Amino acid sequence: MSSAKGLKPLIISLRKNGKTYSEIRAIYNIPKGTLSYWLKDVIIPEKEKIRMQKRAYAKWRKGNKIFIERRITEAKKIRDNAKQKAAEEIKNINLKQIGSALFWAEGGKKQRNHIRFCNSDPEIIKIMMRFLREICHLTDRKIKARAHIYPRMDYKKVIGFWSKITKLPRKNFYTPQFQISRASKRKRQINTLPYGTLHLTAGDTESACKVKGWVQGIINEAQIK
Numbered sequence: 437m438s439s440a441k442g443l444k445p446l447i448i449s450l451r452k453n454g455k456t457y458s459e460i461r462a463i464y465n466i467p468k469g470t471l472s473y474w475l476k477d478v479i480i481p482e483k484e485k486i487r488m489q490k491r492a493y494a495k496w497r498k499g500n501k502i503f504i505e506r507r508i509t510e511a512k513k514i515r516d517n518a519k520q521k522a523a524e525e526i527k528n529i530n531l532k533q534i535g536s537a538l539f540w541a542e543g544g545k546k547q548r549n550h551i552r553f554c555n556s557d558p559e560i561i562k563i564m565m566r567f568l569r570e571i572c573h574l575t576d577r578k579i580k581a582r583a584h585i586y587p588r589m590d591y592k593k594v595i596g597f598w599s600k601i602t603k604l605p606r607k608n609f610y611t612p613q614f615q616i617s618r619a620s621k622r623k624r625q626i627n628t629l630p631y632g633t634l635h636l637t638a639g640d641t642e643s644a645c646k647v648k649g650w651v652q653g654i655i656n657e658a659q660i661k
Contacts, residue, residue: 444474451475454484456492535567536650543647551644554584554635558601561634565602568636572643579639582610585632597631 443464450460457471466474480488497504538560544552551572553564568574581604583594591612599606612632 447471447474448478451478452480452484454480454487454491456488531563531567532571532650533654534563535571536647536654538564538567539647540651540654545648547644549641549644550637551639551647552635552637554633556629556631556633558631561598561601561636564636565604568638572639572647574639574643576604576608579604580608580610580637582635582637583612583632584615584635585612586629587614589630589632594631598634602634602636 443466447460447464447466450463457468457475460466460471461468538555539551539553542553542555542560544554551568555561555564565579568579569576579602581598581602583591583598585591585594594612595606595609598604599609
């Protein structure tokens with residue numbers, strides 16, 4: 437027993453370094469009751485606690501891989517079914533309403549002589565381009581674009597991407613504007629906005645007034661005061 441007691445400082449050190457009871461017993465064949473008694477007052481540093489939790493979780497995942505994969509598949513099926521059912525509920529809306537609502541949310545309200553809109557989502561930009569062409573009846577000559585991009589981005593690749601999305605010729609694009617988000621402090625991840633944001637400038641005073649009027653119509657219809 438005296439030789440076992442000589443191991444106590446070493447075992448306490450192992451515990452403080454994040455070793456579990458099972459791991460310690462695998463190294464030293466100490467009775468579980470003795471181990472619990474020696475270590476009952478040992479305070480484990482927070483950093484080691486986190487490491488122990490991560491190891492325990494990784495071990496649990498490994499031992500329950502099939503169960504986890506089944507749960508992930510079931511959860512995805514539930515989400516997909518919910519989205520599909522909700523998508524089928526959307527009826528009787530038109531491009532004029534969608535485009536006007538998008539402008540209401542993301543458009544430049546202060547511009548009097550043109551329509552200004554910006555977004556980073558390619559699908560939203562596609563819808564807005566249809567709105568400008570089919571509803572506002574604007575030709576490509578009256579639609580200009582500028583990409584706002586971040587350091588380390590390949591601006592030629594960015595312009596090529598947005599040109600394909602908008603179906604606008606490259607001559608319709610102004611020189612990209614480089615910017616750094618104050619919040620990111622130069623730490624923005626490249627894949628957060630892989631193509632930056634696209635700013636569209638289109639139309640004239642008449643078309644800008646029409647879009648703002650359609651927005652007002654949506655507000656009136658929804659009885660928002």
